[in-house]
Structures are given as C-alpha cells and as structure tokens.
Amino acid sequence: KQEVTQIPAALSVPEGENLVLNCSFTDSAIYNLQWFRQDPGKGLTSLLLIQSSQREQTSGRLNASLDKSSGRSTLYIAASQPGDSATYLCAVPGNNRLAFGKGNQVVVIP
C-alpha cells in the first residue's frame, strides 16, 4: 500500500521568503505525482502534475521536482505572498485512486 508523507505539517514564513515543501512516498513505481492547493473550507485545486519521466515541472512561481528512485518530491514556491497561505497536498495514483499525504499547512505573514 502506498504511503505518502508530507513534512513539515505546518510552517509560517514572512512574506517574500521562498517556501520548500516536502513529500515522500513509499512505493517508487509511480506513474506521476500531483500537487494540490486547498484553501480552508474549499476543495482541491490542481497546481502541478509531474510525470515519472520528468525531474521538474514549473508553473509561474511554483516549481516541483521529483526524485522517483528516492521516493521524494519537493514543491518550491518563490517569493511567497500572503495569498499563498493554504494547505498544500501531494498525491500519487495507484490502485484506482490517489493516495494523499496529510498536507503542508502554510501561513505567509505580511
């Protein structure tokens, strides 16, 4: 069974700092990995999907890296803004479902 872990569970950073969010997974035979954002009381918004053959995927200030062999992905958010405050979840597909971590809860302090 795929287990997904995200550390840190929560973090606060001053505005302008770069954010580094970590995701690890136990079964490295993944097809891809998806990062989501979730605002309080809301659903999930897909941020990036990185294929297993890729090492990086970028969208604006967001960059996701993937090291399949070590079972890790990192989401970098450059020059954080208060609007980046949210919970970030990573997920990997397998067995007809996405397996999620518990999320990184981020607060960007103005």
Added chain:
Amino acid sequence: GAGVSQTPSNKVTEKGKYVELRCDPISGHTALYWYRQSLGQGPEFLIYFQGTGAADDSGLPNDRFFAVRPEGSVSTLKIQRTERGDSAVYLCASSPLAVTDTQYFGPGTRLTVL
C-alpha cells in the same frame, strides 16, 4: 468550462437519518471518484466509477454507504443510518479517462451528523 460541482455544500442531519450527496463532473469525463476528508487529514478514497459502473468500491467503509452513476455523468453518494463518525467533507473528483490523468475536484459537501 464548468468545473466539478457538488450539492449541497453543507448538510446537517441527525443520527440515523439517510442522506444523499450529489456530484456533477466535468462534461465528458468518464472517471469519477469520491473521497472523504476529515479535519487535518488528506482525502481518503471511497469509490471509483468508470462510466456507469463502480470499478472499485473498496474504500467504502461499510454497507451503509452506496454510490451510483446511472447515466455515466452525475453521481450520488448515499449514506443510510448516519452516524456521528460519518461527519466529514465528502469530495468528488473527475478525470478524462484514467486515474493517472489530472483529477479535478469539486468544492465538497460538509456533512455534519448530530
């Protein structure tokens, strides 16, 4: 185009009652998923539909939970004899074809069982 929609957004019910939660996926998406999310946790899988059929219902916690998708579009999650432990946010997602495609999530239904 329209995203995934879910109704109601909030549902408060009493223990023992029956509830139905509705999901309207993105048009043309054949794959539909239900997840349940408790506070501070990631979503947990309940059931996966491919077209009209439930391809995998191994995440349903017990036989009080049932879901249908009779025409391959809208899906309804049905919970009988609700219990306080059923309180959670129920999320629906759809993808074009396969679980490896990008999944698009609805806003969720927050179910509270008193």
